Amino acid sequence: xxxxxxxxxxxxxxxxxxxxxxxxxxxxxxxxxxxxxxxxxxxxxxxxxxxxxxxxxxxxxxxxxxxxxxxxxxxxxxxxxxxxxxxxxxxxxxxxxxxxxxxxxxxxxxxxxxxxxxxxxxxxxxxxxxxxxxxxxxxxxxxxxxxxxxxxxxxxxxxxxxxxxxxxxxxxxxxxxxxxxxxxxxxxxxxxxxxxxxxxxxxxxxxxxxxxxxxxxxxxxxxxxxxxxxxxxxxxxxxxxxxxxxxxxxxxxxxxxxxxxxxxxxxxxxxxxxxxxx
Numbered sequence: 001x002x003x004x005x006x007x008x009x010x011x012x013x014x015x016x017x018x019x020x021x022x023x024x025x026x027x028x029x030x031x032x033x034x035x036x037x038x039x040x041x042x043x044x045x046x047x048x049x050x051x052x053x054x055x056x057x058x059x060x061x062x063x064x065x066x067x068x069x070x071x072x073x074x075x076x077x078x079x080x081x082x083x084x085x086x087x088x089x090x091x092x093x094x095x096x097x098x099x100x101x102x103x104x105x106x107x108x109x110x111x112x113x114x115x116x117x118x119x120x121x122x123x124x125x126x127x128x129x130x131x132x133x134x135x136x137x138x139x140x141x142x143x144x145x146x147x148x149x150x151x152x153x154x155x156x157x158x159x160x161x162x163x164x165x166x167x168x169x170x171x172x173x174x175x176x177x178x179x180x181x182x183x184x185x186x187x188x189x190x191x192x193x194x195x196x197x198x199x200x201x202x203x204x205x206x207x208x209x210x211x212x213x214x215x216x217x218x219x220x221x222x223x224x225x226x227x228x229x230x231x232x233x234x235x236x237x238x239x240x241x242x243x244x245x246x247x248x249x250x251x252x253x254x255x256x257x258x259x260x261x262x263x264x265x266x267x268x269x270x271x272x273x274x275x276x277x278x
Contacts, residue, residue, distance in 0.1 A: 050088035053117040056136035067179045088117045106149040126220040141192045151175030167258030170226040177230045190231040195224040229273045
């Protein structure tokens with residue numbers, strides 16, 4: 001019998017809390033989901049997937065593990081313990097996730113990262129190019145989105161950094177960009193992520209106000225703008241930006257807001273980008 005797991009991804013109050021009860025809950029989640037005929041995959045991170053998606057599970061697991069090891073080398077005190085689920089539409093809907101099928105997300109209550117098993121699910125949801133004809137063993141375009149969710153885990157849970165909504169999303173995307181650039185993966189991703197279609201909301205103020213309520217296509221448009229800023233900043237700052245963020249928000253840090261911090265690190269690039277978001 002299926003046990004309903006209702007996750008509220010908007011509640012950030014428990015980010016950074018690594019309590020025994022949460023760890024026990026994570027074991028329960030693994031047990032419940034795996035009892036629904038999900039297949040466990042050996043290796044890191046702990047991975048469970050819907051039947052029929054062996055190659056995709058192995059490919060995504062390898063991607064996430066590589067990114068985790070990259071950041072653990074830079075930040076030796078960090079240990080990535082997130083669990084990964086790759087679910088088909090039926091398994092996704094059984095879980096009563098608030099996110100629509102295909103929208104990857106990280107849930108901090110249980111430290112789980114959930115993505116769709118079908119390679120083209122996110123493209124269909126956001127109206128982007130369908131790349132379902134490419135092999136599950138090949139990573140293209142939106143297949144790198146799970147690293148954005150891993151970025152949320154890094155900032156929210158490992159470092160207890162939960163700030164302005166747009167800055168949280170920018171940081172998760174920049175986390176992704178640093179790894180891809182350092183490993184020379186998907187060199188054309190900046191072009192693939194561009195969203196030049198008309199949308200209702202274009203300002204940072206609107207993003208703060210409506211956040212997930214703007215709809216998948218408009219939400220992706222915002223994410224493409226955060227990625228645009230990240231790609232512009234990376235040649236100058238690389239992972240030093242992430243180090244600066246951690247220093248700023250650590251106990252005893254200056255605690256300045258995201259915009260002020262970026263203006264301090266790269267004033268010209270930041271100010272030019274902010275003009276486009278007003």
